[in-house]
Amino acid sequence: MRSRLRRLRAPVIEDALWQHLCSHTPWFAGLDDLRRWHLRRLSERFLQEKTITPVAGLSLEQQDVAHLAALCCLPLIDLGATAWRGWSQVIVYPDAFRVQRSHVDAAGVMHEWEDELAGESWEAGPLILSWADVQADLAEPDAGFCVVAHEMAHKIDALDGELDGTPPLPARWLRMWARDFQQEYEQLCKAVDAGQDTSIDSYAAEAPEEFFAVVSEYHFSAPKRLRQAMPEVAAHLRRFYGPPPEF
Numbered sequence: 001m002r003s004r005l006r007r008l009r010a011p012v013i014e015d016a017l018w019q020h021l022c023s024h025t026p027w028f029a030g031l032d033d034l035r036r037w038h039l040r041r042l043s044e045r046f047l048q049e050k051t052i053t054p055v056a057g058l059s060l061e062q063q064d065v066a067h068l069a070a071l072c073c074l075p076l077i078d079l080g081a082t083a084w085r086g087w088s089q090v091i092v093y094p095d096a097f098r099v100q101r102s103h104v105d106a107a108g109v110m111h112e113w114e115d116e117l118a119g120e121s122w123e124a125g126p127l128i129l130s131w132a133d134v135q136a137d138l139a140e141p142d143a144g145f146c147v148v149a150h151e152m153a154h155k156i157d158a159l160d161g162e163l164d165g166t167p168p169l170p171a172r173w174l175r176m177w178a179r180d181f182q183q184e185y186e187q188l189c190k191a192v193d194a195g196q197d198t199s200i201d202s203y204a205a206e207a208p209e210e211f212f213a214v215v216s217e218y219h220f221s222a223p224k225r226l227r228q229a230m231p232e233v234a235a236h237l238r239r240f241y242g243p244p245p246e247f
Contacts, residue, residue, distance in 0.1 A: 013044055013066050021067055026141040027074060027220055030245025038077050043070040045081055051089045058094040058131055068092065071134070071148040072127070074220060075156065078242040083156055089126040096130045119147040121154035123163060137221070141247070144201060144222040153216035157209055165208030167240070180232040185211045199229035219244050 013021075018040055022028045028036060046069040054060045060068075068090060076083050096116045118133035133147045160168040165185075169177055185208055191198050192205040204214035218226040219237040223244035227234040238244065 013040055013047075013070075017063055017066060020063065021070060025067070025070075025138060026247040027146070027245045028070065030247035031077075032243075035077050035242065039070060039073055042073040042076060042081065046073050046084070049081070049088075050084070052092065053089055054092045054094075054131075056093050058092060060092065060131075068129075068134070068148070071146075072152055075149055075152045075216065075241055078240075079156065083159065085159070086124055087122075087126060087155065091126045091128045092131050092134075093129070095132040119151040121151040121158075123158040127151050127155065142222055144218050144225060146217045146221045149220050150213045150217050153213040154209065157212055163209045165210075165212035167212075169240075173239075177236050180236060181208070181211065184230050184233050200226070216241070 022036065028039065031039065043066065047066070050069070050072075052060070052065050052068055072084075072090065096118055118130045120128040122128075129147060129151065137143075137145050137147055154163065156167045157163050157165060160166075165181060166174065166178060185205070188198060188200070188202075188211070189205045192202045198205075200218055201214050204211040215226060215230065215233055215237060219234070219241055223234065223246075226237075
């Protein structure tokens with residue numbers, strides 16, 4: 001008796017739904033036709049391989065789930081599906097969510113506190129998002145904020161086993177990336193420490209990995225501002241992610 005392997009077919013994002021998503025998302029509409037086609041196909045595969053789970057009473061419609069899949073795939077158009085390996089779920093809260101933190105200082109004293117987050121990314125766990133913050137970013141697409149791109153940048157960063165602001169890169173490019181990113185990161189930290197206004201969100205000065213995630217947000221949501229503020233960093237991100245949306 002012969003057995004046959006059944007090939008799984010990716011869910012299809014229907015034409016009408018895709019056109020609706022693009023018309024309501026400048027980040028999608030601002031891509032050229034080929035990149036938008038790749039985004040659609042990658043999003044369909046994402047829907048096949050990942051689970052998007054609303055929690056805490058949130059209900060998501062079919063178009064919401066497709067929208068989230070496409071937002072997650074926006075930074076992956078050039079990187080492809082291999083860049084989402086190692087995790088399987090997107091958890092979506094209705095609003096900002098709270099997490100408990102703890103830290104033992106140099107004196108051995110335990111400090112505990114509560115953070116309120118718009119998103120979180122675990123190296124080998126789920127991607128967690130606030131639906132309200134996703135919607136707020138979509139309402140102001142050129143403001144420099146995109147929580148989905150931020151958390152996906154952390155996932156990409158962690159692909160080499162270290163969350164350090166440097167994704168997997170060829171050796172020669174890695175050296176140039178590390179030099180240029182470190183220089184801009186240090187300048188930003190000095191400006192923040194001095195109480196100066198900064199050209200990008202000061203949260204980028206929290207750590208090298210946050211710097212990478214924040215400038216990734218700007219690549220998609222305020223690319224012109226990033227090019228003016230940090231041309232070398234913008235050039236690296238353009239090479240890494242591909243051309244940003246233009247709108």
